[in-house]
Amino acid sequence: MSATTTTSPRPQPSPMGRGMPGMGMPVGKAKTFGPSAKRLAGRMHPERFWFAVVVLLGVTSVAFAVAGPKILGHATDIIFDGVIGRARGVPGAGIDFGALADVLLWVLGLYLTSALFSWAQGRILNGVVQRVVFKLREDVEAKLHRLPLRYFDGQPRGELLSRATNDIDNVSTTVQQTLSQLLTSLLTVIGVLVMMVTISPLLALIALAVIPLSVFVTARIGKRSQKLFMEQWKQTGVLNAHIEESFTGHQVVKVFGRQKESEEEFRRRNDALFGAALGAQFISGLIMPAMMFLSNISYVVVAVVGGLRITSGSMSLGEVQAFLQYSRQFTQPLTQVASMANLMQSGVASAERIFELLDAEEQSPDPADASLPAQRRGRVEFEDVSFSYRPEQPLIEHLSLVAEPGQTVAIVGPTGAGKTTLVNLVMRFYELDAGRITLDGVDITRLRREDLRSQIGMVLQDTWLFGGTIRDNIAYGRPEATEEQILDAAKATFVDRFVRTLPDGYDTVIDEEGTNVSAGEKQLLTIARAFLASPSLLILDEATSSVDTRTESLVQHAMAALRSSRTSFVIAHRLSTIRDADLILVMESGRIVEQGTHEELLEAGGAYHRLYSAQFAATTT
Template identity: 75%
Template sequence: MSERPVTTTRPRPPMGGGPFGRGPFGGAGMPAEKSMNFGPSMRRLIRRLTPERPRLLAVIGLAVISVVFGVVGPKILGHATDLIFNGVVGRRLPAGTTKEQAVQAARASGNDNFANLLSGMDVVPGHGIDFPALGTVLVWALALYVAASVFSWLQGYLLNDVVQRTVFQLRSDVEDKLNRLPLRFFDGQPRGELLSRVTNDIDNVSQTLQQTMSQLLTSLLTLIGVLAMMFVISPLLALIALVTIPLSTVVTGLIAKRSQKQFVAQWANTGALNAQIEEAFTGHELVKVFGRQPEVEEAFRAKNEELFRASFGAQFISGIIMPTMMFIGNLNYVAIAVVGGVRVATGAMSLGDVQAFIQYSRQFTQPLTQVASMANLLQSGVASAERVFELLDAEEQAPDPADPVPATSRQGRVEFENVSFSYTPEQPLIENLSLVAEPGHTVAIVGPTGAGKTTLVNLVMRFYELDAGRITLDGVDITAMRRDDLRSHIGMVLQDTWLFGGTIRENIAYGNPGATEEQIQAAARATYVDRFVRSLPDGYDTVIDEEGGNVSAGEKQLLTIARAFLADPSLLILDEATSAVDTRTEVLVQHAMAALRSDRTSFVIAHRLSTIRDADLILVMEAGSIVEQGTHTELLAAEGAYHRLYSAQFTGALVGGEGEPVGG
């Protein structure tokens, strides 16, 4: 049994988790997330792209070329329009006259509007459309658009490589970070919430980078190029178009500010819902047994409702940006069309230039609209990035010593010297504990739940750091050793079995990957695994699913014992290792564990006192302290705490005046 405390007053960990229970309902509540700090998180996300700087420069270069070709296209098409319009008008004019004569004739006839239009055109009276020139212009326009598309495709391909490399490194950093985090960190995190950060949030960051980087870069370059062409064609119309920039910026800023908190709440609620679902499905059988389906469904409904409201609010508010920008763009389009038409009529501009400018005005408002529409995606992505960064910034376990002491001896002598430890400063658990486990001895640890039994062995493996004192293995302070070296001496069989998706052979060899087939089968025979494996159709090649659902609870426990047997550690930890084994199998396993414990130090945590009668030393713990120690016979004769526990199990418990079980 685990003695890790779960309290509602435990301080919030750095990542934003909390003290959630592990039952079907423990993860239903989540603490409120603080408002997202957009600027620093966005800059930090951009800094993740620094290793890809050469590729990013290539992406920018390809984008510039693509945009330049695309921006020049409307101007060339405008020239084609002029060729067509000039040909149509020129055919109507008398042949043999000049343009100036045609203008004078129009003014003389009182048609000043046509005269003004004609004065601004490059027309030859009597000549129709110059089809060779028109064909050349159209070929150039087609070539430019094809080239722009090719360079845009290359830019997208290279950018995809940049983004995926960056996200790959981010995932690797998160995985490495998880391996450096202390066990204390995971105690305070619902697994669904943690998985949501590692999977959903990183995937959202990937999508955000993929979509926003390409569009943002192209949109900004298009804005610059289009604006330059607009000023070349008509500074007046360009100034009219520029009016939309401050208006669009203000509108986008106001809407994005309101959607920001909604996106933070959306992803926080996504993680909380994942935690609640994972918890309910893991304890599905218990939920059914105790008839708590209505409560689970209500907890899910409430959390799902919170996620719905946050998601709806975020998407609705940010979704207003696009239609608002389209409305502003349409107003700009109308203004340009009216003013441009007047200037064509007065001869100040050609029809082709107005057509090109209208195209540019569309190209000008389109990137503005794209940038605005990306605001919601960017807000969502940065909110996810901040949640990932909180994980990366979580406090790590103390690093291994720079000059570690090599573990040369494998005798297995363990000594606790005035050890003190607590999960929280205000609740001391173990204080000034001292004990010695001699090589080859079996040390049994018994006591009520919460006494500190599992904590004791977790300290040996440095899953937690001591508050005071020290623990030595073969005379070497365990803090002077690398954690990997320390744990390579230790084999462990837990009450909660763990098997991974793979064959039975691979699961047994997990602690000793280099073991031969003979060694694997010898370990299986010694722990009575071989007898049930032989009855399976595929034998040792039988594939176990991730939950171990195709073998019984007792068989899973036997497999974990075989795994520890094959690892051949100098220090063995058995945490209620026979709890899931039936009575008949337990007798066989006791013989197997007796062979397993031979010539190595063993710590046995047990509630079934029948399993530890032959232990060399029995420690009785209460509230983190050793209240009794000795052999089974000595402790029974002392008629103290151990005698009360033993009597409660084997001779029937009587409840005394103080509510304590006593021997009957």
């Protein structure tokens, strides 16, 4: 939205009063775990230098940690040899406490150094992950600005918000918790394997036998849980969409007594989410017990074989003790990786949903050699324009019209005739199927959207105010405006008269829903916003519908001043408000069936006369 545009940034419905079908959930075959995980890893490529530092610190930390058990094995041999020697009556035999102390001090130093490098690794990795997620959030935000309005028409806002907030947070948590542990676990497996082979290749082979089984179990369970995690996050988005819709229209729900139906719908969707989440967590939760079972079997086999080798004299007690410690250290990282599988599955499922948003078709890019009108006059011309939301249902066909500078062009017609669509095409919220629209002689497709919309001010029936002061809301379309200019715009649109009655005046803070000002006052604020922006082209879509009769009369005078010297498109249902329009267009089914002044159209006795008579009859009965 440009600085001079006062339309709501929220998705607007089509003129038919509903979104386009088939545009709610992204369609297409879901990606598998591998491609999504690979793409997520690819987003970390810019941090490759710091990842190299993290790996180096991890290798150093693990190297010191895995050396500990082997050195402790020497301490066990010192104690064992001393006890056995004394028991056999060997002269001078006993525990060499000096040598034992040296060994223990070495081990203490190794573990302290390992902990220091591990802390540095975690500190750097935390910064890396947060920068990656920060960039992901930026990309999602930028993507939302590049998506066409057509995408938002049928996209549930709760579902979209879920992808932009919940899913990104889940990715952040997943990467933060798993990446450090995954790196440490893999390095530990490699380091421990080297140490086990140096102690006993036979026992190392026995310990390695658990790996193929672990990989098989993890792959089988993970494949099933991935689908369930995708369903879980899909149902989360669906539930969020329902909650957002219900609470946005909370008053309407209560007025029509639909609380029970809303609660039942919530219960149904919550049950679907419960079922998907329970299934995902249960299936992925099977990995940990399975891995623990395999680890314990390996540990028992190693202990038995190691005991036999001690009795045969081929290994010392300290070596077997060290190997048993390595055996546990070897299977423990595998178990930890397996236990993170459900978290990784959930995170990658969220990443897949984010990538679906990032891959959505964008609006056409602005031209590299963009043009600008030689003079801003506000002349708008439709040249044989055709447009449809769905190819099989044409809406506007071969429409041609000219709005001269300074003219007020009113557009009237029944609901669904294409009135709002017409002005949305001027704003390039949608792209034409055929024909072209020019602004001051320049095809609007040759203008950058920012340049186009900077010349247009728009006030909708559906008002939008953001959380901020009244002064900030008026200056939204022109942030550099002076206090005097803001006051002049407020006085011209009769905002000043009710602001002066507020305790904090222009410093009154409006909440996000604008509940501390009336509907008519909100409308006046949006009109003042457009007045201050001073665009060359003004679009008013039933802008005075929320204003009372007395205020409407005042606003009409303000609008007359605002429309002077600029082209105006006015969409109106109250025909009494557009009697003074220079040109009135009567639309039916996307076509202009009549055009002329108020008096000319009444004399013609056609569609405009019927609409006017129907309204007049309604007001007199």
